[in-house]
Amino acid sequence: MFRLAITVSLIALALATACGGGSSGGGSSSAGSSSSSGASGSASASAQGKKVFASAGCKGCHTLKDAGATGSVGPNLDDVKPDTATVKRQVINGGGPMPAFKGKLSNAQIEAVSSYVSSVAGKGS
């Protein structure tokens, strides 16, 4: 009798656990993903882009004052002031003597270096 009671309560417990695990947790929690474009966020993205600019070799071919780059193989980026989309297209596909960086850089790195270059080109500092 006693043992049966334990068995029954164990089953009940197991069922309760299964139900709880299965049905909870859903819920749309889209509140947090609205805007993450604060000042600190773009600052770190730009730091990341600057790092990519130096480590990927852009520096060796392009002049960009903010990055301390004085390359002269490619156009002076401070003069052409490309927008983000232009940099991104050029970095992904290459063009002329410039190699394509698709596959060498991650999408995040390409994204970072593009917004970095477009945000500092022509500004010096």
Ligand code: HEC
């Ligand atoms: C081997 C040298 C070389 C390297 C490395 C290089 N570039 Fe270039 N880049 C060039 C040349 C040359 C051109 C001009 C291409 C043309 O005339 O079609 C160019 C063009 C560009 C342009 C287009 C400028 C315009 O006319 O609007 C951008 C933007 C650019 N490069 C950014 C970068 C970035 C960012 C990197 C690093 C991820 C990089 N480049 C690495 C040589 C290089």
